[in-house]
Amino acid sequence: MKLHEYRSKQLFSQHGIPIPRGRVAMTAQEAKVVAQELGGRVVVKAQVLVGGRGKAGGIRLVDSPEEAEEMATRVLGMHVRGLPVNRVLIDEAADVQSEIYLSVTNDRGRRCPVIIASAEGGVDIEEVAKTMPEKIVRVHVDPLLGMRQYQARQLAASIGLSREYWQEFGNIVRGLYDTYVNTDATLAEINPLVISGDQRLLALDGKMIIDDNALYRRPELAEMRDLDEEEPAEREARRFSLSYVKLDGSIGCMVNGAGLAMATMDVIKLYGGEPANFLDIGGGAGADKVAAAFNLILKDEGVRAVLINIFGGITRCDEVARGILTAMQEVEGNPPMVVRLVGTNEEEGRHLLRNADMVVATSLGDAAQKAIQLSAEGLPA
Numbered sequence: 380m381k382l383h384e385y386r387s388k389q390l391f392s393q394h395g396i397p398i399p400r401g402r403v404a405m406t407a408q409e410a411k412v413v414a415q416e417l418g419g420r421v422v423v424k425a426q427v428l429v430g431g432r433g434k435a436g437g438i439r440l441v442d443s444p445e446e447a448e449e450m451a452t453r454v455l456g457m458h459v460r461g462l463p464v465n466r467v468l469i470d471e472a473a474d475v476q477s478e479i480y481l482s483v484t485n486d487r488g489r490r491c492p493v494i495i496a497s498a499e500g501g502v503d504i505e506e507v508a509k510t511m512p513e514k515i516v517r518v519h520v521d522p523l524l525g526m527r528q529y530q531a532r533q534l535a536a537s538i539g540l541s542r543e544y545w546q547e548f549g550n551i552v553r554g555l556y557d558t559y560v561n562t563d564a565t566l567a568e569i570n571p572l573v574i575s576g577d578q579r580l581l582a583l584d585g586k587m588i589i590d591d592n593a594l595y596r597r598p599e600l601a602e603m604r605d606l607d608e609e610e611p612a613e614r615e616a617r618r619f620s621l622s623y624v625k626l627d628g629s630i631g632c633m634v635n636g637a638g639l640a641m642a643t644m645d646v647i648k649l650y651g652g653e654p655a656n657f658l659d660i661g662g663g664a665g666a667d668k669v670a671a672a673f674n675l676i677l678k679d680e681g682v683r684a685v686l687i688n689i690f691g692g693i694t695r696c697d698e699v700a701r702g703i704l705t706a707m708q709e710v711e712g713n714p715p716m717v718v719r720l721v722g723t724n725e726e727e728g729r730h731l732l733r734n735a736d737m738v739v740a741t742s743l744g745d746a747a748q749k750a751i752q753l754s755a756e757g758l759p760a
């Protein structure tokens with residue numbers, strides 16, 4: 380779950396990281412009042428869950444409360460990269476001398492947290508990684524020992540930070556690491572961390588991603604989820620407890636079990652196809668859930684064929700078949716479908732689907748090849 384900039388910065392602030400004075404506003408009038416409180420020279424920032432808002436026109440420095448109101452009026456009506464702006468953050472404008480990048484994230488390969496820093500802050504870090512990889516430095520943290528102060532000094536030295544800032548930088552790295560640990564985050568990022576005209580370090584931007592699997596024990600964070608800002612399909616998937624990730628291919632997949640879902644995607648790719656999604660309907664899915672899953676797949680305009688791969692253990696094949704039939708009645712223009720049903724009540728399941736114009740496959744390899752062929756033809760067999 381991604382957090383808005385203003386929420387991320389509040390969490391940073393609670394961990395001792397200096398942030399600009401500021402407040403979030405829901406209306407242009409409110410934005411004007413906040414700008415007045417802050418003395419007029421403020422930056423108006425669209426709160427949307429994507430990066431690169433600056434380039435997209437979602438961030439603007441203004442000189443007066445009136446201008447802040449005007450800018451807020453414009454921003455509150457707009458979409459940034461497809462997402463609606465419902466809030467603006469009004470921050471006291473900072474005098475930016477230089478911009479640093481700083482983040483803590485998981486290094487899955489090394490199985491531990493990694494702190495990443497760069498003197499090339501303010502810009503897209505992926506871009507820096509591509510064009511100037513030597514400008515990015517990393518230190519890994521032993522999760523049992525925790526972050527050590529020498530590691531922050533090591534980072535400071537490696538990015539060429541002037542010594543007078545090392546102490547303060549160390550406190551910020553410590554604060555960011557603590558934020559990351561205390562919120563079960565998978566990412567805590569400050570970009571840019573700036574050196575201001577009055578020689579202070581200040582977190583101007585904040586981004587956090589909280590591990591969804593930890594939200595059960597972070598109810599105060601779970602409440603921060605902004606439903607308006609999520610891909611509608613993924614929101615719908617969560618409502619039915621489906622694991623769904625949209626991808627760019629043409630073969631929609633409906634599978635039970637994450638491992639089987641990944642294997643299905645691999646086999647599709649092995650035969651030269653591209654999956655349109657990852658979808659795990661989970662164990663014991665009833666007809667309702669199957670219908671919801673099926674609807675998700677069919678709403679994806681990229682889908683040219685559907686591969687249903689069910690191993691019936693706890694999930695019963697006849698339940699799955701019923702769900703598919705229900706969903707097919709609701710959606711128009713069904714693409715061709717290939718189904719592989721194996722396990723509990725498989726005969727009954729196949730029997731139900733026999734009249735539904737589906738291609739029944741004998742193995743996963745067979746199913747993948749048939750789905751690929753049908754997706755290319757765009758016609759039912």
Ligand code: GDP
Pocket residue numbers: 422424429430431432433434438440470471472473474475478500501502570571583584585
């Ligand atoms: P992003 O584009 O979504 O990453 O949004 P940021 O909050 O990082 O803002 C983009 C850029 O706007 C920053 O890198 C800064 O260069 C600039 N910026 C943001 N706030 C201020 C400010 O208070 N003063 C100045 N001078 N520049 C700012």
Ligand code: MN
Pocket residue numbers: 431501570571584
């Ligand atoms: Mn930024």
